[in-house]
Amino acid sequence: MLFDIDAAVLENRRLSEHYSVLVLEAPAIAAATQPGQFVMLKPTRSTDPLLRRPFSVFEVIRNDDGTPSALSILNKRTGAGTALLYDVEPGATLGCLGPLGRPFEPVTPPAEAWMVAGGVGLAPFVTLASRLQQLGTPTTLFYGARTAAELYYAEIFERLGVHVVLATEDGSRGVAGRVTAPLADALSSVASESEVKLYVCGPTPMMRAVARLAAENQRACDVSLEQVMGCGMGGCYSCVVLTREAGHAPHFVRSCIDGPVFDSTRIVWEALTH
Amino acid sequence: MDLSVSIGTLRLANPLIAASGCFGYGVEYANAVDLASLGGIAVKGLFLSEREGHPPPRIVETPSGMLNAIGLQGIGVHRFIAEKLPELRRHRAVVVVNICGTTIDEYVELARVLSEAEGVAALELNISCPNIKEGGITFGCSLTGTHAVVSAVRKVTRLPVIPKLTPNVTDVASFARAAEDAGADAVSLVNTFLAMAIDVETRRPRLSNIVGGLSGPAIRPIAVRMVYECRQAVRLPIIGMGGITTASDVLEFLIAGATAVQIGTANFVDPMLWPKLLDGLTSYMNRHGIVRLSELTGTLDTTREEHAWISS
Numbered sequence: 001m002l003f004d005i006d007a008a009v010l011e012n013r014r015l016s017e018h019y020s021v022l023v024l025e026a027p028a029i030a031a032a033t034q035p036g037q038f039v040m041l042k043p044t045r046s047t048d049p050l051l052r053r054p055f056s057v058f059e060v061i062r063n064d065d066g067t068p069s070a071l072s073i074l075n076k077r078t079g080a081g082t083a084l085l086y087d088v089e090p091g092a093t094l095g096c097l098g099p100l101g102r103p104f105e106p107v108t109p110p111a112e113a114w115m116v117a118g119g120v121g122l123a124p125f126v127t128l129a130s131r132l133q134q135l136g137t138p139t140t141l142f143y144g145a146r147t148a149a150e151l152y153y154a155e156i157f158e159r160l161g162v163h164v165v166l167a168t169e170d171g172s173r174g175v176a177g178r179v180t181a182p183l184a185d186a187l188s189s190v191a192s193e194s195e196v197k198l199y200v201c202g203p204t205p206m207m208r209a210v211a212r213l214a215a216e217n218q219r220a221c222d223v224s225l226e227q228v229m230g231c232g233m234g235g236c237y238s239c240v241v242l243t244r245e246a247g248h249a250p251h252f253v254r255s256c257i258d259g260p261v262f263d264s265t266r267i268v269w270e271a272l273t274h
Numbered sequence: 275m276d277l278s279v280s281i282g283t284l285r286l287a288n289p290l291i292a293a294s295g296c297f298g299y300g301v302e303y304a305n306a307v308d309l310a311s312l313g314g315i316a317v318k319g320l321f322l323s324e325r326e327g328h329p330p331p332r333i334v335e336t337p338s339g340m341l342n343a344i345g346l347q348g349i350g351v352h353r354f355i356a357e358k359l360p361e362l363r364r365h366r367a368v369v370v371v372n373i374c375g376t377t378i379d380e381y382v383e384l385a386r387v388l389s390e391a392e393g394v395a396a397l398e399l400n401i402s403c404p405n406i407k408e409g410g411i412t413f414g415c416s417l418t419g420t421h422a423v424v425s426a427v428r429k430v431t432r433l434p435v436i437p438k439l440t441p442n443v444t445d446v447a448s449f450a451r452a453a454e455d456a457g458a459d460a461v462s463l464v465n466t467f468l469a470m471a472i473d474v475e476t477r478r479p480r481l482s483n484i485v486g487g488l489s490g491p492a493i494r495p496i497a498v499r500m501v502y503e504c505r506q507a508v509r510l511p512i513i514g515m516g517g518i519t520t521a522s523d524v525l526e527f528l529i530a531g532a533t534a535v536q537i538g539t540a541n542f543v544d545p546m547l548w549p550k551l552l553d554g555l556t557s558y559m560n561r562h563g564i565v566r567l568s569e570l571t572g573t574l575d576t577t578r579e580e581h582a583w584i585s586s
Binding site: 001002048130237257 | 300303326333335347539
């Protein structure tokens with residue numbers, strides 16, 4: 001089911017000058033969301049800026065009886081629309097359309113799930129970790145950021161029983177350097193007969209590197225791509241990514257309806273520029 | 275209350291048509307709106323064969339508008355007939371197929387193939403896409419080219435033929451007249467305005483195609499003016515479009531002279547807007563005692579009011 005809800009802003013938690021977590025009262029969408037799906041948010045009632053913005057559903061928030069009541073999104077201020085969303089105050093309402101997109105396919109035990117997140121790329125992994133916890137799948141999160149202050153919400157994952165491996169480029173927390181280094185170590189030390197599936201979301205160079213590691217180690221890998229999106233519904237053909245299928249020339253597919261989650265081997269990584 | 279309108283032999287339940295290029299092949303929106311509740315659906319422009327389109331970035335936002343240069347990515351007419359049309363029929367959608375060619379022969383072939391397919395209500399001739407060099411627009415920017423492509427298609431189909439006109443000419447009305455002379459059943463206007471946007475930090479164009487087509491509320495007043503000018507020039511039904519977002523915008527186009535309208539960019543923002551627009555139209559009809567919406571077409575009152583303070 002697809003819903004378009006005038007969702008009340010319940011909270012806008014500013015994490016820093018750039019990041020905020022926006023909590024929206026959209027119970028129907030929260031209840032229908034599969035891990036890795038997204039919503040399209042309208043940042044203003046005016047026509048400028050005109051288009052909605054896509055956001056992974058970050059958390060599904062539940063009442064005491066377990067019923068979904070709200071959802072949150074992780075917003076990074078990068079342009080006009082995200083700046084408006086960073087500034088929005090509780091009491092305002094925002095058009096919220098969703099849930100949209102192809103979700104992650106969670107693996108079941110004895111397979112393990114390894115999630116790899118860079119910065120705001122953490123967003124789709126809370127819903128995935130919750131599902132993996134229900135399935136009893138052993139789960140690890142490799143989570144990297146530039147500095148310790150930008151490693152948000154690692155504790156949510158610890159509460160869900162996820163083994164968390166942190167990395168910061170400046171070495172202020174966890175492993176010093178890129179998150180791909182501890183991931184590469186782990187991939188080379190895990191027994192080849194044990195099944196491990198990777199799930200990755202973050203900056204394009206990071207996803208490209210993780211896709212390469214996955215291929216070298218012959219591990220399945222789902223990537224969640226973030227493209228400039230016009231509609232989120234498959235109508236405008238703006239969010240395309242170049243993919244390859246055996247026996248065919250590379251082909252543009254819409255990341256809103258064929259993704260945002262793709263098998264990493266389908267992506268023509270050289271063509272992905274942003 | 276009667277919201278139906280007639281475009282030649284084609285009767286639409288209401289004047290709201292999804293604009294080509296803004297509604298995929300229609301089936302993408304079946305979970306957002308009852309496709310049969312729309313007056314019609316103009317599907318994404320089709321060539322004879324599949325096309326990949328331009329590399330990203332394909333869109334960029336501008337004040338109250340957006341630029342696009344998609345490049346007519348599409349599955350081609352044969353796959354459309356095999357894969358999409360049956361589903362559109364199941365949804366009881368009124369399907370307007372937008373066709374694009376690089377030669378007149380290609381338009382003719384597309385018209386032939388689609389005339390034999392079950393479930394096509396009309397043909398919209400895309401002679402106005404600003405984003406591809408090799409086809410369409412070369413016909414749409416020349417009066418003789420417009421006449422030639424419309425009359426060639428006219429000869430091979432009984433389906434209503436609706437050329438879609440570009441605003442990127444000096445006098446749109448003369449193109450509407452050329453289409454009328456060539457036997458078109460209606461004209462649709464306007465396609466997007468050729469435009470561009472630049473990233474000043476990198477001095478690079480914001481679209482991979484460098485230039486693109488501007489749509490959205492920013493263009494609406496120009497589109498209304500062009501519909502008004504065409505209304506003066508031809509007797510053909512006009513399908514008006516350009517930045518329509520609200521019921522009031524629909525009414526503006528009807529009063530300017532449109533028989534029906536298309537909604538494009540607004541559907542990207544609000545794919546569930548269709549019932550809201552219909553509600554807005556019926557409430558206007560109630561307030562103004564209008565029984566048939568089609569009565570409104572071309573009722574612009576341009577008589578000058580007498581002002582005592584001017585003559586005194």
